[in-house]
Amino acid sequence: MSMLAEFLMFIQLLGMAVLAAILPTIVVLFVIYFGYQYRYELLDILQAILRIICWVIIYLVDGKDKADDIKVRKL
Numbered sequence: 001m002s003m004l005a006e007f008l009m010f011i012q013l014l015g016m017a018v019l020a021a022i023l024p025t026i027v028v029l030f031v032i033y034f035g036y037q038y039r040y041e042l043l044d045i046l047q048a049i050l051r052i053i054c055w056v057i058i059y060l061v062d063g064k065d066k067a068d069d070i071k072v073r074k075l
Contacts, residue, residue: 035042059067 055067055070058070
């Protein structure tokens, strides 16, 4: 009985090691795929976030009127 329990624990440990090796690889592959597939949408989102950050910095330094007057060129 003890040998069977040790064998089952070994199988469980082996399964956990396989999952620990495979799951991060699958996640990285999905991130690369979706990053490549939707790169323009992701760049638009990043550009919008940067605009918001710049607006907040200008708002904190110069005030709301100056921040609202900033014109942003579309690339």
